[in-house]
Each structure stands twice: as C-alpha cells, then as structure tokens.
Amino acid sequence: MLFLTRKNEKLPVRCLLWGLLFLFGCCLNLPSLSADTPSPSAGSPLLDDANLHAVQFLGKNTGWAVGDRGVIRKTEDGGRTWKFVASPVDCPLKSICFLTNQIGWIAGGGTAAYGHLNQGVLLFTKDGGQTWQELVQKRLPRLHYVRFFGMDEGVVIGDSSVQHATGVFKTTDGGQTWQDVTGYESAGYRSAAFFDVDTGLVAGSQGRMTLVGGGTVLPPRFPPQGLRGLQDVQVPMTGAGWMVGDGALLRKTENRGIVWEMPETALPDQLKDFVDFKTVEVRGERIWVAGDPGSVIWHSDDRGRTWRQQWTGESAPLASIDFVDDQNGYAVGALGTILSTDDGGRTWRSNHADPRRVAFMCVHAQTQQVSFDLLSKYAGDQGYRSLVVLPIRRDMGSEGQQNADLDLRLNEAVTSVGGAVGSMDWRFPVQIPELEQNADRLIEEWNRHTEGRLASVTLSRFVAQLRTWRPEVVILDQPVGKDAASTLMKDAMLQAVRYAADPTRYIEHREQAGLGPWKVRKVYLRLPEGSSGNVSVDADEYLPRLGTTASTVSATGKQILGKELSSDAARSVYRLIDVNEGEQAAISGGSLFAGIGLAPGSDARRMLNEINADDEERNRKLAERQRNIRAMAAKLIDDPLFSAQLMSHLKTITQGLSRRQAALQLEQLAQQYVASYDLVKAEATYQELVEQFPREPEAVRGMLWLFQLWSSEEIAWQRNRGVPVERTRSTSNPAQAASAVQNAARFSEQLPSPSLETVRQVGQINTGAPENGSTQTSESWKKQALSAVRWFQKFAPAFYETPEVQIPLASLYRLIGSHGKADDIFHNFHKPEANESWRNIAKAENWLLHPASTPPRPVYLCRFTKTRPVLDGLLSDECWQAANELTLSEKPAAGMENKADAGVDPLDRAFVLLSYDNENLYIAASIPIKEGLEYPAAPDSGRGYDADLKLQDRLSLAFDIDRDYTTFYQLEIDHRGWTSDRCWIDRSWNPRWYVAREKDQQTWRTEIAIPLSELAPATRLKRSTWGLSVIRILPAMGLEGWNHPLTVEPRPDTFGLIRFE
Secondary structure (H helix, E strand, O other), rough: EEEEEOOOOOEEEHHHHHHHHHHHHOOOOOOOOOOOOOOOOOOOOOHHHEEEEEEEEEEOOEEEEEHHHEEEEEEEOOEEEEEEOOOOOOOEEEEEEEEEOOOEEEEEEEOOOOOOEEEEEEEEEEOOOOEEEEOOOOOOEEEEEEEOOOOOEEEEEEOOOOOOOOOEEEEOOOOOEEOOOOOOOOOEEEEEEEEEEEEEEEHHHOOOOOEEEEOOOOOOOOOOOOOEEEEEOOOOOOOOOOEEEOOOOEEEOOOOOOOOOOOOOOOOOOOHHHOOOEEEEEEEEEEEEEEEEEOOOEEEOOOOOOEEEEEEEOOOEEEEEEEOOOEEEEEEEHHHOOOEOOOOOOEEOOOOOOOOOOOOOEEEEOOOHHHHHHHHHHHHOOEEEEEEEEEEEEEOOOOOOHHHHHHHHHHHHHHHHHOOEEEEEEEEEOOOOOOOHHHHHHHHHHHHHHHOOOOHHHHHHHHHHHHHOOOOOEEEEOOOOOOOHHHHHHHHHHHHHHHHHHOOOOOOHHHHHHHOOOOEEEEEOOOOOOOOOOOEEEOOOOEOOOOEHHHHHHHHHHHHHHOOOOOOOOOEEEEEEEOOOOEEOOOOOOOOOOOOOOOOOOOOEEOOOOOHHHHHHHHHHHHHHHHHHHHHHHHHHHHHHOOOOOOOOOHHHHOOOHHHHHHHHHHHOOOOHHHOOOHHHHHHHHHHHHHOOOOOOOHHHHHHHHHHHHHHHHHHHHHOOOOOOOOOOOOHHHHHHOOOOOOHHHHOOOOOOOOOOOOOOOOOOOOOOHOOOOOOOOOHHHHHHHHHHHHHHHHHHHHHHOOHHEEEEEEEHHHHOHHHHHHHHHHOOOOOOOHHHHHHHHHHHHHHOOOOOOOOOOEOOOOOOEOOOOOOOOOOOOOHHHHHOOOEOOOOOOOOOOOOOOOHHHHOOEEEEEEEEEEEEEEEEEEOOOOOOOOOOOOOOOOOOOOOOOOOEEEEEEEEOOOOOOOOOOEEEEEEEEEOEEOOEOOOOOOOOOOEHHHHHHOEEEEEEHHHHHOHHHHOOHHHHHEEEEEEOOOOOEEOOOOOOOOOOOOOOHHHHEEEE
C-alpha cells in the first residue's frame, strides 16, 4: 500500500508507521491535563443562560428558581436581583418544594455520562439552601415533580423504567428511602398534583392522565388526548383545578380530577396550531396560563368564564409561574428568563435589559443529523445562542419505547455542548417502519393527525417558531436519497422563512400571541460528506476558549443522544442559499455569521470565556496530535500491518493526552474496528480503555461491549469453530431442472425450478478465531465476563443493576451452573414495581423449570422430523404437515398463539413453520401479498452480498441460543428471495444456509435450511430452549409478528421461546 506525500512522493506504509510512532513519542514529555473543560462556575455565562423549569416563592421576598445545568438561583429582594447558589449536580432540575424558608427539596435528573441510563436527583437542604445534600444517589429514574407534606412524608414522580413501571414513588422517612407506588403502567409522567402522600393525580405525554388513590396508580379515566402531552396540573384542595398541555390544551375540573371538561369560555381555536401551554397557576378564581411562545400569558379572574391576554415583552417560552398572592407573581423560562409582576400580571418586568433570542436555529428530521461539532464551535466556544429543533416525534409506534425521553435527552445533549435549547415537536409522529422513505404515505399519515390541514399547520408552527426565537441564521439538511421526511421539513422551513418576514401572513400570531414579523438573515444547507460549500467545521478543530477540540466537546452530546463518536464526518460542510430563489448565494466568508454583527453579551450571544494563555500552546499541540492520530487511523485502519502495529502501541497513543481525550481516542478507535467487523482488535482496544481509564464514562460503554462479547454463546461458538471465511452465491439454473433436491446432503446443488432462487453462504464471524481459538476457550471468556461484572460493581454500581447487565448475567450464571444466582436475578424482576414485559421474561424463565401452567410468553414447540423437506417453496412436505403453525398478526390475539386464526383462509394470513433433524434447522413461511405494497421483480444480475432489504416486504427471524436477550443470530429474507444475516453486531458473519422462494399473485413463500452447526453445538439442541423473534416488516405500513409488542430490531420483550422436541 502506498501513500502520497505533498510532493507526490510514494511513501511506504512502514515509513508511515514509524512516523506515527515518532509523533506519539514527541509528546510523551507533555504533562497530562488533570481534567478537561471545567464545569461552569457560579454566575458563568453558561449558567446565566440556562433554561429555568420551576420557580417557588416563600412570601414576597424569598424565591427560588431551578433549571438546566444544575442551576439553582435565589432572590431575597422580591426578584429584583438573583444570585446563583452552589449546586452539587449539573443535570436538569425540574421541581421545587420548600416547606419553610430553611427546609426544601429540589427534584431533577438526567442521562448518565455513559449514555445508557437516566438517573434521578433529589436535593435536600435544611439551612435555607446554603448547602444541598443528594438523597437518592441516582437509584431512581429522572424526576419531574416533588411534593412533601411534612418532614417525613413526600412523593416524587419521574420516568418509568424496567425496575419502576409507574414512575411514582413515596417516602415516609424524609426521602432517605423510596417505595414504588404500583399499579397502572405508563411511559412516564411529567406533572402531578397530590393532596397527600397516597392521593393525587399524574399526567404526561400522549394525553395520559390518571388518579392515584389508596396507594396505587389507578387505570385512566380521562380520555386520551391524542398526540398532545399534558404539561402541568394544578388542583387545589378546594375550588376548581386546571390542566394545560400541547396545542393550547386547557381543561377544568370541579371534583379534584375525577372529571375534566372544557372551560366555560374556550380560547381561540387557532392557538392549537402554534401554541403549547407549559404551566398554569391557580389562586381561587384567578388562573394564569403560559407556555410557548412566552410573549403572552392568558389570564382569567372568574374561573375561566372570560379570558384576556397579558403581554410579557419576552417571546422565549415560559415553563413555570408562581403567584405569592393575587398581585405578586413570577414566571421563568428559556434562556434564563425571569419575569415578575406586582399588579396581577397586567404588566410584567424582565430580568434582562433586552429580550433574549437565539443567533442560529438548526432544524433536523432525524437525531443523527444533529451536528454537535457545529454546536461546540459556534455555541460552546463562540457563545452564539442556539436552538435545535426536531419537528418529528419518535416516541410512538414500534420503536417508541426507546425514545420515550428523546425530547429530554435532546435538550440535555444540546445544552451539554454549550447550546441553548433542544426542542422536539409533538405534531408530526413517525410510528411506522420506513415511513420516512415513502412521501405519499408520510403525507397521508400526517394529514390524518392534522385533520387534513398538514400544510397550514406545519407552516403556522414553523413561522411561529421563527418569530418566537428570532434567529439570524437557519440551518437545514440537504436530503439524501429517499429521505421524504427531510425533504418535507426542508421545503416547509424554507417557505416558513419567507412567510415569517411577511406581516400579512399569519396575523393571528400577532393578535393572539404578540409575535411580530421576523426576517432571517441567512439560510444554510448542510451538505452530504465530500461536498464543498461556504462554511465548514472540522471535528478536530481547536476551540481556544474551551481549550480542546470540537470532537472532544461534542462527545458528551453524542453520547446522551445515542450517537457513536465516529458517526459524523470529519468535516461538516454548509452552503449558503438564497431563500427566495432557492439557488446558491455568493460566497461570503468562512463563518456562519460573516457580515452579521452580534457582540458578546448581546441579546443573541453570551459573554465569552477568557482564553487561558498559560495552557494555550500545550492545548493546541495536544489538539494537533489528536487530529493527526485520528486522521492516520481513519486512513490506514484496514491495513493489516498498520493495524497490528497500532495494537502494540495503544498505551503510547494516549500518553500526554488528558484522561477524557485519551478515553475518547480509544473508544473511537474501537468503534472503527467494530465498523470493520474486526472484533478482536476492538476487544483489545476496549480492554485498554477500561484498564487505563476506568473512571471515564467511555469505560462503562466499553466494558458493556466487552461483557456482551464475552458472555455471548453465539460469539463463543463462532470463535471456537475456527472455520475459514468463504463467500459464494449460487442461483437456480434452468438447465439443471431435473436435479431436484431430495435431502439435506444435496442442498448445495442447483434447485429444480427456474423461478426458484437459492443462497449458499459459507463462513464465520470475523473474530480472529484461527489465531485466537487455540489460546482462549468458552470457559475463559465466561471468566472474563464475570470479571466484567465485578468491574461494574466497583466503577458503575447503578449501571450494574440495569437489565442490560442483569439479564445477560443471569444467562451466564445459568451456563456455568449457578442456577440459584440466576433465579435471584429473575426474582428481582418478579416484583410488582417492575415493568410487566420484564416480569413476563422472568416468569417465562421460571416456567421453563416448572412448565405445568400456561406459559407467560408464547412458546413454539419445534418438532423433530425424520423426513427432510424438498426446498421448492411449495410447503407440501411431511415435516410441514406435522409442524405447529406460528401465526403472524398486527395485534395480539388472546389464546391464539401458535394456532391458525379460526375461519381465516390460509392464503390470507402470514404464518411460519419450523422443524429440525440431526443436521439442519428448517424454516418455511407463507406470506400473503399486501395490497398497496410494491413487489418489484428481482433482477437477473447484480444481487449483492448481504443485500439491502429496506423498502421490501420481508421476514426477519432472530435466534437467541443462550437467552441473554442481547446477542443473537438474525436472518432476513424478502419477497424476492434476497437475504441478509448477522451475528450480534457483526454483518461479516456469513453462515451456510439454503433458501428457496416462490411467488404468485396471492402469496410469496420460502423454505430454508440452515445447518445446525452454523448456530450451535448439535449436542445442545435436543430438549433445549432458545429465544425466538419472528417479524414481518411491511415498509411504510406496519409490522406483523408472533410475540407482541413488535419492533423492527429485536428487544428482550419481543422474544418468545422455541423448544426443541
């Protein structure tokens, strides 16, 4: 391999290796930085900018406000001045409860630094806030509400989780210990109103609201409100209560939340298109309602019979209102906004001389499009206030569970790198797989949710956002491929930019919310990798005020949002466009804000941090070294010689870097190896990471990966096999139609029908088995997995308790014969407070030991066959006649598992059959053609290895041989007979399997044979039980499956069981 130097001289890789090692050594005498970018100090520009979420006053003078970045602010002069109080945390704080001027609690929480777990925070003070003590020690999920009824009894609500299904907790010892309030399960509540520790009501996303009584969360009685979330509830002990939410939702109760109804006089109907209420305050007959935008507060002094607007002069959204009496009140919100009134709200005063706004606004259709490098540079380092908007919500549908807190993580991720606000809209859900690639179905779905008014609702909302936040610059994404969602968002926002500046458009914004026209100065499109444009941001660009590179700063945001460190291009490029003409504008400088004067300390830009001159030269050298190492590794990581040399110098690579930079360097290198399917080198790199930097968040993620690798029976079997990789394909040959396949020994021969297609694939997982198998065995990997468990207990005890560690650990205990320890783990998931799906997982494991009663999860009995099927796609063989039918459906059918739907034509239902003998596992399926789906014919040539099956009607099967519900084999086949396969994360695994496919006007059918030796030792098969997931994916239409809920990617709760006769 050759590399071109600047002089076009050909330089061998070996020379590059020595050059790189010299580069490593040059900086060995550099002192290691003890820490990276320091946390914001009290009163810093970042804290002054932090969004505030709650306010509470104790009389007219003393008040508290809390918000993002762990901000705690206090006033003792009736809100005229506010000081920052030292906080022991830097996560978002959401709720305040003071009993006296000395005793109080603050609730909040956020995503753990390693990104896999959200953690709750409860702070307590008994000295008026001079000191704060953490009570729950991160054992509860993220909290949104706290209320105490004395020194001992109190209640908090937060996100739901596997261990805490309702997210509602109570204490009787002042918060030292907390008990789950069990009952009706929900995705998590965001607001509440409690009358005592056992009685109240809770509300949250998707219009969920229910009562809490008798120490249990009751089933909902309030009808669902569709997409709209319920943001705040205020129910006094006497008098009317009020609830507000998205889309200007406003409801009233006269009986403490049992019945809710519209107010006597409704607010203007147009508000629902562009206004979201976030907070309500109730004092007798007086009500104040505020939210997004914050330019208006709606007020009634007669229990909602009449309403009038109170203008605030600040458009930044408001999150909380508190009135001390009928005249003196306070409101807090985004960008550190604090408002006060002493005349009941007729006039409001701000703590800012000029209303704050953002300098730039990024609009993305997908989380993966968020550029944290851009935010790190322009927001974190240069102080420009920024807003990131995701108009599309993803907390619904098959993948909704993993995104239930996406709106919270988005804001947390954005603020972690110096951004101001991250916001996710509620109006445009994507809850069907691959809907975003189908423009017609996407528009149809969104029209259904907007009552046929998609265009007007979208534009009204986007225009209102521009007029609320008033950005100078808007950044959009250039759609790539069949990205209908990004195309719709881009086109709508470009139109909104034009309309926002036109005072004749959406005059209701001004009349009803006080929003005036706003002209955006510049619009940029972020271009695909490799493009050229007006402005660019390099991942390894040095940021002088932060003293490190953009990639180092952005890592935290990526981790919170679940993005891999290597997921973004090394350089992001932006092109300035003319909004009116839609064409490229003249090049104007290398900055987003070239020609736009925004001084530090102005309404759209923070004061800037001072550059640390003492460390400047050293920091720049470290940044340059980091950049060179990453660039060289990215170019040469696939070169065997370079890669081997790199492995032997991992310690050298990280010497001289700060702990965080070094950990990030190793994690990114490991991710690059994983992306290349080189699991051996990824394993070595992750081991180096956890050994050198065990207290860095990257080490927790690295150890989780290692633990999953070492505890997996699938990976262990592939490693121990040591079969050389061979990749071949064969298709049916009409000339050999007479050579029918009669038995498994002849599966590799050509199949008889010209319309029949087969796939032959030979190989193994790319884990370096030939060099590794002789020195390591399954037993040694299990010992390593147990050492990983001890590591978690020492360095990440909260994460150790999560299902991501506990369920694979139970499987590991079972494999090594420690059945009592495995039973203890599953017993913890039997508890009433645990999520029902996970309780069923635990119950199923116990059922396998005592299978007398009805199984808690679907169980498929796979029968042994003495007669091997002919792979012809006809499903007429003897083994299929004896096999149980596994029926696929959109919704669960009680009592119908494994049985054909009574009275349904077999051609109208999707079903799967499985059987096995001593050599092969056999799979057959009959899938009805779905009206409205396209079924393109397979081309005669050009079929790639591990084909891209997206946008095709396809069947996905996952086999988990050790029931760790983490690693598994996945086999996919579509209606064309094209296939894809993987073992865990490794798509280079290429098993030998045989596929026949037939299709007519009513169904497409497939028959499959896969040698058992490709999956597991044959001696372990009889009377064994595997996890089994079977899903049919209908692009842009939905899912059909066997065990519900259904997801595209298998989850622990989507597996059923398959028992081998």
